[in-house]
Amino acid sequence: SLPLLYIVTPTYRRPEMVAELTRLGQTLLLVPRVHWILPEDSHTCSSIVTDTLTRIGLPYTHLATPMPEVYRKQTYVPRGVANRRAAVSWIQNHAEPNSVLYFLDDDNSIDVRLLEQMRYTEKVSMFPVGLIGKFSVSSPVLNKEGRVTDFYDGWPAGRKFQVDMAGFAVNVGYLKKQPRVTMPYIAGHEEDGFLKSLNLQLEDIEPLANGCSEVLVWHTRTFKNQVRDVRPDKEHSSENVQ
Numbered sequence: 386s387l388p389l390l391y392i393v394t395p396t397y398r399r400p401e402m403v404a405e406l407t408r409l410g411q412t413l414l415l416v417p418r419v420h421w422i423l424p425e426d427s428h429t430c431s432s433i434v435t436d437t438l439t440r441i442g443l444p445y446t447h448l449a450t451p452m453p454e455v456y457r458k459q460t461y462v463p464r465g466v467a468n469r470r471a472a473v474s475w476i477q478n479h480a481e482p483n484s485v486l487y488f489l490d491d492d493n494s495i496d497v498r499l500l501e502q503m504r505y506t507e508k509v510s511m512f513p514v515g516l517i518g519k520f521s522v523s524s525p526v527l528n529k530e531g532r533v534t535d536f537y538d539g540w541p542a543g544r545k546f547q548v549d550m551a552g553f554a555v556n557v558g559y560l561k562k563q564p565r566v567t568m569p570y571i572a573g574h575e576e577d578g579f580l581k582s583l584n585l586q587l588e589d590i591e592p593l594a595n596g597c598s599e600v601l602v603w604h605t606r607t608f609k610n611q612v613r614d615v616r617p618d619k620e621h622s623s624e625n626v627q
């Protein structure tokens with residue numbers, strides 16, 4: 386049968402959450418053999434997320450994975466890291482062997498053709514991500530032989546793998562063979578740290594999206610509406626003021 390796609394989507398409670406999950410979940414419904422993993426930044430699996438998942442009807446796993454308080458107070462918060470670490474650990478223990486892991490944030494947009502391409506990832510595949518950073522696109526750079534030799538990204542920051550979280554997919558068999566898989570709680574370096582922990586080399590990378598010439602996933606961000614936040618300490622904050 387077709388390799389299974391484990392789509393890992395960190396989420397957290399805010400006014401836009403149900404809209405984001407509905408849009409993304411209904412996109413995933415177009416694709417066969419998808420298992421959606423929703424690690425929620427919360428101490429419990431909230432019923433609003435459970436209800437949304439039940440309504441959409443995809444096979445899913447809903448995890449409660451709160452961000453440790455110490456990180457929430459930092460200037461640059463490593464968003465979604467506790468969530469993704471828990472999902473990786475769930476995959477290491479419960480995943481079907483013939484499968485692929487893909488991190489897709491709840492506010493991103495994806496073309497289902499990319500999901501079909503990544504299904505056959507043998508180690509790690511990579512592809513461009515649109516609407517990101519200074520250059521508006523982040524992509525692996527290929528040589529004439531079609532191998533990845535470099536990256537085109539507006540924020541190199543000394544990273545070996547200058548990619549966005551939605552810019553790569555990982556074969557689960559390969560992941561399970563790596564002894565020390567982790568994702569650092571360092572904003573901006575989550576992807577690089579994770580890929581290094583997979584003992585990945587540039588020559589291992591499988592470029593997709595027609596030799597990385599097409600953008601099939603976008604780092605869209607949802608405008609935060611000025612919806613009244615019920616938490617009293619946020620009542621007078623400038624966070625939601627335009």
Ligand code: UDP
Binds near residue numbers: 426464468492606
């Ligand atoms: N996220 C989370 N807790 C937070 C903030 C974000 O779990 O406190 C999730 C969010 O739902 C998303 C991912 O982490 O799937 C990345 O967050 P966001 O989209 O806000 O980051 P950006 O795209 O702006 O870098």
Ligand code: MN
Binds near residue numbers: 606
């Ligand atoms: Mn985002």
